[in-house]
Amino acid sequence: MSMAAEERSARAPWALTAPALMLFVGVLLIPLAMTVMLSFHDWGQYKGIEPVFILKNWHEIATDPYYAEMFWRTFRIAILTTLLTALLGAPEAYILNRMDGRWKSFFLLVILGPLLISVVARTLGWALLFGGNNGLVNKLLMSAGVIRSPIPFMFTETGMVVALAHVMMPFMVLSVWAALQRLDPQIENAAMSLGAGPVTIIRRIIMPQIMPGVLSGAIIVFSLSASAFATPAIIGGRRLKVAATLAYDEFLNTLNWPLGAAVATLLLVALVLIVVGSNALIERRYAEVFR
Amino acid sequence: MRRNGPLALIFHTIFVIVMVAPILVVCLVAFTPEGFLSLPTNGFSLRWFRTIANYPEFIHAFWVSLGLGALSSFVALLFAVPAALAIARYRFRGRDALAALFLSPLMIPHVVLGIAFLRFFTSAGLGGSFAALIIAHVIIVFPFALRLTLAAATGMDRTVEMAAVSLGAGGWTLFRRVTLPLILPGVISGWALAFIQSFDDLTMTVFLAAPGTETLPVRMFLYIQDNIDPLVTSVSACVIAITMSALILLDRFYGLDRVLAGKGGDTGR
Numbered sequence: 001m002s003m004a005a006e007e008r009s010a011r012a013p014w015a016l017t018a019p020a021l022m023l024f025v026g027v028l029l030i031p032l033a034m035t036v037m038l039s040f041h042d043w044g045q046y047k048g049i050e051p052v053f054i055l056k057n058w059h060e061i062a063t064d065p066y067y068a069e070m071f072w073r074t075f076r077i078a079i080l081t082t083l084l085t086a087l088l089g090a091p092e093a094y095i096l097n098r099m100d101g102r103w104k105s106f107f108l109l110v111i112l113g114p115l116l117i118s119v120v121a122r123t124l125g126w127a128l129l130f131g132g133n134n135g136l137v138n139k140l141l142m143s144a145g146v147i148r149s150p151i152p153f154m155f156t157e158t159g160m161v162v163a164l165a166h167v168m169m170p171f172m173v174l175s176v177w178a179a180l181q182r183l184d185p186q187i188e189n190a191a192m193s194l195g196a197g198p199v200t201i202i203r204r205i206i207m208p209q210i211m212p213g214v215l216s217g218a219i220i221v222f223s224l225s226a227s228a229f230a231t232p233a234i235i236g237g238r239r240l241k242v243a244a245t246l247a248y249d250e251f252l253n254t255l256n257w258p259l260g261a262a263v264a265t266l267l268l269v270a271l272v273l274i275v276v277g278s279n280a281l282i283e284r285r286y287a288e289v290f291r
Numbered sequence: 292m293r294r295n296g297p298l299a300l301i302f303h304t305i306f307v308i309v310m311v312a313p314i315l316v317v318c319l320v321a322f323t324p325e326g327f328l329s330l331p332t333n334g335f336s337l338r339w340f341r342t343i344a345n346y347p348e349f350i351h352a353f354w355v356s357l358g359l360g361a362l363s364s365f366v367a368l369l370f371a372v373p374a375a376l377a378i379a380r381y382r383f384r385g386r387d388a389l390a391a392l393f394l395s396p397l398m399i400p401h402v403v404l405g406i407a408f409l410r411f412f413t414s415a416g417l418g419g420s421f422a423a424l425i426i427a428h429v430i431i432v433f434p435f436a437l438r439l440t441l442a443a444a445t446g447m448d449r450t451v452e453m454a455a456v457s458l459g460a461g462g463w464t465l466f467r468r469v470t471l472p473l474i475l476p477g478v479i480s481g482w483a484l485a486f487i488q489s490f491d492d493l494t495m496t497v498f499l500a501a502p503g504t505e506t507l508p509v510r511m512f513l514y515i516q517d518n519i520d521p522l523v524t525s526v527s528a529c530v531i532a533i534t535m536s537a538l539i540l541l542d543r544f545y546g547l548d549r550v551l552a553g554k555g556g557d558t559g560r
Binding site: 010031038111121123166 | 294369386414426530538
């Protein structure tokens with residue numbers, strides 16, 4: 001290769017990615033930096049936003065118990081949603097994986113398809129199913145004898161967790177599904193021929209091998225649930241606030257942008273720390289599986 | 292491999308019913324002949340679909356969503372196709388960092404993106420404008436456009452390109468006559484998946500939309516906040532139908548299982 005051609009091939013990737021890179025720096029990184037800066041600005045009912053550097057918003061979030069309660073609620077809902085999706089999604093992925101080819105791909109589509117359907121429409125479906133104390137879900141649960149008196153679902157954390165778990169379920173099933181594809185079915189047969197019962201096989205053979213899939217699914221579900229907006233806003237109503245709906249209120253109702261920016265920044269930083277931290281933990285714990 | 296026992300099949304049946312129920316109930320209630328929310332027990336009626344016509348704001352929001360989805364997905368591809376070709380073909384310093392940056396909108400909560408764009412576009416004097424919506428949507432659909440194009444470019448047989456070069460094809464001709472047709476299925480699928488993402492986004496758009504530039508999900512969300520009546524179910528049923536059509540397009544060109552598997556795989560970081 002001549003010198004000129006070599007030089008061209010060294011520059012080519014940068015020339016090809018330059019437009020996208022400029023786009024991302026210009027309208028993603030700069031706006032994000034502006035948001036972090038905004039959280040240090042001052043705000044008053046009459047004076048609006050004042051571009052000074054103060055810690056007022058951060059101090060308010062750190063000291064006012066309202067914010068601690070709201071963040072705790074946000075993470076509590078995300079944790080319960082994650083647990084629910086793991087407890088139901090992992091067995092379902094396992095069952096799916098053992099089905100015959102045609103049924104397998106059909107049900108995979110039925111379960112994963114909702115991923116692409118509007119979250120507003122799906123949450124509206126839950127609002128209809130919950131529908132006050134005599135909603136369909138309560139009627140079904142009561143006639144099945146699971147509960148004696150109706151559970152309030154609308155405007156409660158219970159309802160939010162159920163609806164969010166439905167919205168997030170495809171991510172968990174996908175993640176466990178991917179882990180199951182790496183699993184050698186012969187190991188299961190070997191265990192069976194050595195006299196292991198179904199419980200032992202699931203506990204000693206299947207569980208350890210799909211655990212990385214469950215955990216990485218859990219990370220996705222947790223981070224998406226903790227920052228979810230549509231479902232908490234529709235099911236939770238105006239009073240039961242989570243981080244995303246509170247930030248929305250500060251920006252579009254109270255107009256206290258700096259405080260809203262501080263809430264959003266804290267949410268982003270907390271999520272990045274949790275996701276990166278747990279990813280590192282999982283990779284170290286399951287290094288041999290990922291290799 | 293062992294087969295599923297009866298207990299497993301019961302669990303599976305309940306699981307599938309619960310997954311489908313909310314979507315099904317929306318579509319069923321949309322056909323109610325009554326004036327209130329109810330399952331259509333006395334026959335089906337298109338009454339609430341006709342009622343949509345009396346709400347021009349929903350019709351307008353639909354056109355905004357459609358135009359926004361189509362345009363932002365197209366613009367995203369204009370940036371994503373060259374970037375995907377570079378990432379697929381060259382090993383250069385900063386390649387991994389660039390790929391991570393281009394996929395980062397998947398990791399940043401949309402509420403944070405909404406706030407960042409609201410702040411940015413308001414200070415740029417573009418607050419509430421359609422142009423601002425386009426740029427913001429280009430960023431959030433970019434990862435999807437990039438990933439499917441990348442998959443197509445990585446799997447491409449490059450001998451055809453070499454043959455074209457040996458026959459004297461240069462830069463632009465090579466791209467337009469050889470490379471682009473070869474990666475086109477991936478590009479079209481990238482467009483369709485990007486379109487669905489744009490068409491469905493609420494969380495980020497709700498911060499940016501102003502009266503006149505409200506998208507359909509935003510209009511629906513604001514309407515639901517005030518009251519839930521059969522009208523929103525018929526609108527939702529239409530949205531579900533549109534998404535399904537895009538899904539069928541995706542399935543034809545690319546295979547839905549590949550799209551969905553890719554989606555899970557990469558969100559899995």
